[in-house]
Structure formats: C-alpha cells, structure tokens
Amino acid sequence: MSPLASFFGAIRPGGDRPKVQLTQIDESMRSPCVFFIMAALSWLVAGTVFALLASFTLHAPDYFPNWEWLTFGRVRSAHLNAVAYGWSNNAVFAVGLWLMARLCRTEVRHGGLLLVAGLFWNVGLFCGILGILNGNMTSVEWLEMPSSVAPLLVASYALIGVWGILSFRYRATDHVYVSQWYILAALFWFPWLYVVAQVMILWMPARGTVQSITNWWFAHNVLGLWYTPMGLAAAYYFIPKVLGRPIHSYYLSVIGFWSLALFYNWAGVHHLIGGPIPVWLISAGIVASVMMVIPVIVTAVNHHMTVVGQFKAVWMSPTLRFIVFGAMSYTLASLIGSAMALREVNVVTHFTHFTVGHAHHGAYAFFTMTMFGSIYFMMPRLLNREWPSAFLIRVHFWAAALGITLMLLALHVGGWIQGLEMNNPDIPFLDTVKNTVPWLISRSLAGCLLAIGHLAFFINFFWMLWGGETVEELEGPTLFNEQVEG
Amino acid sequence: MKNLPLLFLGIFFCIAFSWTGLILSSQIQFGSLEPIAIEEGERPHPRKPVGLADQGKQVYIGNGCMYCHSQQTRRKGFGADFDRGWGERQTVPRDYILQKRVLLGTMRTGPDLMNVGQRLSSRDWHHLHLYDPQITSEGSVMPPFGFLYRTQEIGDAPSDHALRFPPNYEGAPESGYEVVPSARAEALVDYLLSLKINYELPESKFASDD
Numbered sequence: 001m002s003p004l005a006s007f008f009g010a011i012r013p014g015g016d017r018p019k020v021q022l023t024q025i026d027e028s029m030r031s032p033c034v035f036f037i038m039a040a041l042s043w044l045v046a047g048t049v050f051a052l053l054a055s056f057t058l059h060a061p062d063y064f065p066n067w068e069w070l071t072f073g074r075v076r077s078a079h080l081n082a083v084a085y086g087w088s089n090n091a092v093f094a095v096g097l098w099l100m101a102r103l104c105r106t107e108v109r110h111g112g113l114l115l116v117a118g119l120f121w122n123v124g125l126f127c128g129i130l131g132i133l134n135g136n137m138t139s140v141e142w143l144e145m146p147s148s149v150a151p152l153l154v155a156s157y158a159l160i161g162v163w164g165i166l167s168f169r170y171r172a173t174d175h176v177y178v179s180q181w182y183i184l185a186a187l188f189w190f191p192w193l194y195v196v197a198q199v200m201i202l203w204m205p206a207r208g209t210v211q212s213i214t215n216w217w218f219a220h221n222v223l224g225l226w227y228t229p230m231g232l233a234a235a236y237y238f239i240p241k242v243l244g245r246p247i248h249s250y251y252l253s254v255i256g257f258w259s260l261a262l263f264y265n266w267a268g269v270h271h272l273i274g275g276p277i278p279v280w281l282i283s284a285g286i287v288a289s290v291m292m293v294i295p296v297i298v299t300a301v302n303h304h305m306t307v308v309g310q311f312k313a314v315w316m317s318p319t320l321r322f323i324v325f326g327a328m329s330y331t332l333a334s335l336i337g338s339a340m341a342l343r344e345v346n347v348v349t350h351f352t353h354f355t356v357g358h359a360h361h362g363a364y365a366f367f368t369m370t371m372f373g374s375i376y377f378m379m380p381r382l383l384n385r386e387w388p389s390a391f392l393i394r395v396h397f398w399a400a401a402l403g404i405t406l407m408l409l410a411l412h413v414g415g416w417i418q419g420l421e422m423n424n425p426d427i428p429f430l431d432t433v434k435n436t437v438p439w440l441i442s443r444s445l446a447g448c449l450l451a452i453g454h455l456a457f458f459i460n461f462f463w464m465l466w467g468g469e470t471v472e473e474l475e476g477p478t479l480f481n482e483q484v485e486g
Numbered sequence: 487m488k489n490l491p492l493l494f495l496g497i498f499f500c501i502a503f504s505w506t507g508l509i510l511s512s513q514i515q516f517g518s519l520e521p522i523a524i525e526e527g528e529r530p531h532p533r534k535p536v537g538l539a540d541q542g543k544q545v546y547i548g549n550g551c552m553y554c555h556s557q558q559t560r561r562k563g564f565g566a567d568f569d570r571g572w573g574e575r576q577t578v579p580r581d582y583i584l585q586k587r588v589l590l591g592t593m594r595t596g597p598d599l600m601n602v603g604q605r606l607s608s609r610d611w612h613h614l615h616l617y618d619p620q621i622t623s624e625g626s627v628m629p630p631f632g633f634l635y636r637t638q639e640i641g642d643a644p645s646d647h648a649l650r651f652p653p654n655y656e657g658a659p660e661s662g663y664e665v666v667p668s669a670r671a672e673a674l675v676d677y678l679l680s681l682k683i684n685y686e687l688p689e690s691k692f693a694s695d696d
Contacts, residue, residue, distance in 0.1 A: 059627060061626075061627055061628060062620075062630065066630055066633055068633040071550070071633075072553070072629045073550020073551060073552075073554070076550065076553055077550055077553070137547070137550060138547065139546075139547040139550055139551075139552050139587065139589060140587070141592065176490070181493060188498070188501075192505075193501075201587075205586055206517060207513075208516070208517075208579050208580070208582040208585065208588060209512075209579050209582050210509065210512045210517050211588045212588050213508055214509050217504065258496065261496065261497065262500050265500055269508060271592055275558050276578050276582060277512070278512070278515060278516065281512065284508070350592070351556060351593055351594035355593075356593075422565070422566065423566045425569030429597050430623055430625060430626065433595070433625070433627055436627075437627065440627070
C-alpha cells in the first residue's frame, strides 16, 4: 500500500463501528444544536432590524435621527454581517453538523465543548458588529468587522468545524452520501477563504487591486463554497428523507458536485467587470460564471426527478415547502447570475440595485429558505416535541415567500431601469437616483413582510422551547393538514 | 462515493486552483507595479496620499461611503462613465498601487468619486453637501452627515470655517449660532478633494474628444 493510501486508510480508524440509533445521535447533539439555532434566530431578528433601518434610510434619508451609528453605510454593513455570520453561519453550524453526525451514524461526544466554541463565535461576532456601528469598520465587502475580532472568529470556527470532521472520521457507514461531500468540502473551504482574505486584505494588504480580486474571490465564494454547499446538502438530505424515496440519480449528484467545486471558485471576478484589473481575469470569471449553468441544471433535474409526482406531499410538509422553494430559487438565481456575468448584461446591472436583489435571491430565497425548512425538521427530533402552531408556520412561509418575491421583483426591475438610465448620459444622474425611490419603498414594504415572517418563526420557536408541556398532547407531526382528506 | 482520497484531493485542488489562478497569478502579474513618469525627469505617478487627506480616508472608510460610491472609471464606450464626466481616462491597476486600502466599490447609488476632486473643487460645496445633501442636490437619497458638524454660539466674530447656508434654508441655525465642521469633516473634504486623476500613465492616456 502506498503511503498516501495508508494515510487515507488511517483517516477512518474505526473500522466497522456499530451503527447508533438516530435518536441517540439527536440526543447527543441536542444542546449544541439548540444553542446554535437560538443564536441564529436572535441574529436573524437583529439583522432584520438593521435591514429595515438601512432600507428606510435609503428612501427617506431624514427619517431617523442623525445619529452617527445609524448612518446608512454602517447599518447596512451591520445587517450584512449579522445575517451572514450570525444567522447563516449559526444555522450552518446547527444544520451542517447535525446532518453530518446523522449521515455518519455517529454520536457526538463532549458536545459541551462545541457549545463553548459556539459561544466564542457569537461573542466575537457581537464585538465585531459593535465595531462596525462604532465606525471601526473596514469597508471591505463581506469583511466589515474590525480585523481585531478575526483571530477569535478563526479560532472558534476551528473548534466548531472540527466536529464535522470528527464525525466523519468516526463514521460507522460505508457509503458516503452526497450531502456529506458538500458539508465536508464546505467545512474545509470556509476557513481557507476567510484566512486568506483576512491576511491578504487586512493584515498584510496586497498591492493595489490584487486586494479587490482577493475580496471578490472571498465574497463570492462565501456564498458559493460555504452557504450554497450547505443549502444543497440540506436539500439533498431532506427531499428524499421526507418523501421516503431515494435521490433520482447518483451520477447527476457526482457531476453536480464536481462541476460546482470547479467552476464556482473562479466566478467571483465578475463583480469587477470593467474594473482596473487585467481583462483575462475578467474573461476567466465570465467563463466560470457561465459554466455554472452545468451544476445548476444538473442539480435542478436531479431534485425535480426525485420530487416529481409527489408535489402534494411537498405542499403538506413545512420542511419541504421551504426547501423546495429554496431549491427552485437556487436554479433561478444561479441562471440569472450566469446571465449577469455576460458583459452585455453586466454593463446594465453592475453598480445598481439589481445586484442587491441578486444577492438576496441567493442568500435568502435559496439559502435561508432551505435553512428554515431544515430547522422545522430538526427541532421536533432534538426536543421530542412538536411545533406548537401550524398557523405560525403558515404565517412564516407566506410572509417569507411573498416578501422575498416582492423584494426580488422590486430590486430586479428597479435596478434594471436604474442601469439603463445610468448608461444614458442625457438623463441627469440625480434623476436616476430619484427614479429608484419607488422601488426602494417597495423593497422596504417587502422587508416588513419578511420581518413578520421572522417574528412568527421566533415566537413559534421559543414557544416550543419553553412551553413544552401543552403541545406534547398533539398527535403526530405538525403539518399543513388542510387537505388531509384528499 | 467511496474513493475518499480522490474526494479530499479534489476538494483541496479546486480551491487551490482558483487561488493560484486568480490571486497568485495577479500578484505575480501586477503585484509589484511601481509609479512611473511618462517623460523622463518628471515626477512619477501615482503619488502617496498626504496629510489630512489620509485621515479623511479613515472617515470615508469608517462610515461606509464606498457602499454607494465607486472609485473606478471604466473604458470609453462601456457604460457612460466618460459622458458623465466621471473621468478623462480609464483607471488602470497602477492608479491604485499606493493605496493601503483599495475602495473600488460595486454600487453607484451615488456617482463615482474617482475624480471628484477635479469635478467639484469647492470646499464649501462639499461641506454643505455633507451637512445636508438636500442643499446642493435636492431629492438625493444620501444621508446627511450632520454628526460631523458642530453648532456653536458665535463668539466675538463669526468663524471663518462656518458653513454659509443659502438664504431661506430651513435647517440653518438660529441667529447667534453657526455650524462649523469638526476635524473629521475637514479631513473628509480634504480626502474628497484629493481624489483626482489629473495625470497620464503610459498605459492609459486622456481620451481624445473624437
């Protein structure tokens, strides 16, 4: 045996370990997972408040008092960091690690340590966001938190991410399922991206626009190589799980995974089209962005073929209603993203609210919705009790689905018009600004809808956590069971 | 998938590939550019930011101005950057080499500022605009930066630095009071006025009027 093969053989020292019951695994993950979800939801609410402040400020600049820490540039950055590293990362930690442990059929020992690491992550984040509001932000997109909190975040991430690797190392299964590939890869990619970006932009800044390239390699890949794989891992797990049928095609999963891993990496440069960097880099970024059509279509076909014929079940299950909404948004958002990378389209959409809309398409309509769905599945298994209110889940779903649809329409249409007007020098610039106002107002209204949904989720979650006794009497899982007769 | 070495190596290779291709190769290609003089004997460009302007950049960074204002001029014919008077030549990598933090920006909720020091060279205009954008640009969505200014009682004589509001401006202080810029506001305006591309580089010259 070659040394390389024996090294990888040693990665799985357990041999044929006894498989553990899923309930035992859930039990072992209870406290860290509940903690991460609590933290995620708290950040989601905080991030929504920042979002509303920023959104209203943008069409009514004199509406809020003229306080320094409420100024648009700071509040929008606080929003981004709260929903990215607060809501999304905590959700990923909960969902990703839980899926990994389940798929590896292995208990997580000493889950208390995981909880402590999670505490440090959130303390670091809290300090970072205070730093942003305080005026100590970096103005590097997606890395706004003062660089002094980065070491704490990196260290606590290492202590969190390693639990996924440990589960994998001690797995008791032979086959490695597609969700595990995605989670394993993402757990490895995120720290690489984060550390490289921190070092090359903030600690030892690279020269000139090499910084900008590093910035967009990082910022685009945080979505593409961290949130997206986790969202897809959840979709690949929950769709077959809830429907009780296998994924349509193993081979499509393989193609989808490797083409995503290969192409998404290179796509970030499309944020710099027309900018002061070598043109060959931009072209490489455009090619990779267009090639992203392959993993997207492949994954869409695979998911669709798994679901086909079972749409009624999807509509009944809170988990699947959110996750299928997310999976469909992934397809649409990615295809629009590929189109936006073409120079002819980019010359209109670049620098406009269209891009902001696109970011929410990926981060909310896809990723966040799949995480909502995952949490609806996880919580009853972690706590052994049901969601107290199907009504609140329904409010959550409709507020989120309608809210994000309205927001995407407003920002895409408004952004496109803004871009066309900006490229027409006969229209004074200030007029292009004024003409965005109605669209920005629609975005604020959409944001209020999302806030209602988040509030419903928040109430339902803490009701479930603390109001346990009464709801155990309910029989069976909480479903949208209006059509149970049919 | 059972071939784990392949899985691990593949995961590693994919990100190493893009890091090498996008970042390392850029570093090699233009990571050691130097300022250059277009004719021998002239002072090379670009130049290091000096004095207050550099402190003003911190104010610009700390308040997130770049989330609405880009700092880049795209080539003629790609967008309307030239026609809007945002620059007389395309900006190129060398223009940014002496900036410790590069603020290219990805939004133009407000206009591009790569050349704003040349386009709008009045200190007073910038102060009024920062204090309340509605004074100079009615209908703008820019937030007011009144917190960078102080209202104070007029002493023996009005301050030289006091803002000169247009007549009938509703937000003007009561009589006996005046609004003066804080040190941060002065630094920020210095920074804005320092943003000029008034030199040529061998690889990017001013566009002719054709």
